[in-house]
């Protein structure tokens with residue numbers, strides 16, 4: 548394809564890393580995963596990093612951990628404020644753990660939660676806010692953090708789309724009480740499948756660590772505060788304390804992650820240079836609403852929403868993109884409230900979802916890659932210009 552949605556970011560380093568794992572014959576979670584976690588925590592400046600099998604698993608383990616950790620654990624029926632646009636598995640663990648979702652519209656230009664609606668979304672039952680930075684663009688994490696502190700709410704940061712982005716010099720994914728990342732193919736780093744949960748809270752980390760692997764104690768240090776280690780090793784080896792999962796990553800993913808992480812800054816720089824070109828070519832054309840950067844975006848992709856003030860048909864633009872061999876897709880998952888699965892949720896809308904609906908009906912994104920895309924972006928610009936006449 549001339550301009551694809553995503554491409555591989557692997558070089559010989561990743562293949563060599565895989566080969567080392569294959570030669571060792573040890574494929575289940577071990578040294579490489581541990582090394583990746585250490586590198587990840589150091590890179591993002593968090594106390595703890597826990598690798599899991601996917602970003603979705605990080606969200607699941609993260610939400611579950613909040614039900615078993617702390618003096619005020621979450622409880623079924625508690626309310627959580629969420630943006631109307633995100634990926635399905637941002638929301639699923641919330642539903643699975645019996646939380647009630649209060650959906651807030653996004654801003655049309657950043658595509659992130661409209662923080663002016665937060666007070667309206669708050670009720671006496673609100674316990675948590677889920678912050679999502681859409682497609683590399685930091686949401687108002689500073690405002691969300693202050694709001695959560697003021698109202699004693701948990702800030703859960705699903706940063707699966709925005710590794711390498713920052714706001715006021717602080718890495719996205721580290722504003723929350725816990726943050727999650729994805730390293731699925733097409734994301735800022737790729738470990739085939741993979742995810743990471745970060746937190747500075749040691750109790751939460753230990754609970755998440757137990758939940759990652761069968762709810763057992765085996766991976767926990769003996770001085771962990773979440774259980775009392777007994778002297779009988781026979782039972783301690785298979786001691787279950789929490790209703791957990793098997794969300795462990797493979798050693799191959801850990802080994803690839805170590806190599807990918809070394810390249811992250813450089814890959815984000817290339818993405819940002821592509822974005823400079825894209826924004827430079829699109830800026831000022833009122834037919835197309837592009838994502839307004841908040842802080843320092845890691846530019847997962849380039850979004851375009853057809854301005855409702857202009858009489859443009861998305862189908863016509865999509866046909867032109869198809870003919871030009873340019874890939875495109877819906878923005879993240881579109882407005883989540885528009886999906887059939889919503890019938891299984893306990894939820895309320897906080898006002899209208901005008902912007903999320905506009906992004907759903909009149910938006911799409913094209914890919915960004917960790918390599919130079921000048922010819923692709925220039926062709927995209929020309930195709931859009933002609934198709935929107």
Ligand SMILES: Cc1ncc(COP(=O)(O)O)c(C=O)c1O
Nearest residue numbers: 601602603634637707708729731
């Ligand atoms: C916001 C968000 N959360 C969670 C995920 C899930 O990540 P994964 O595909 O690694 O399960 C994604 C996937 O792209 C995402 O965009």
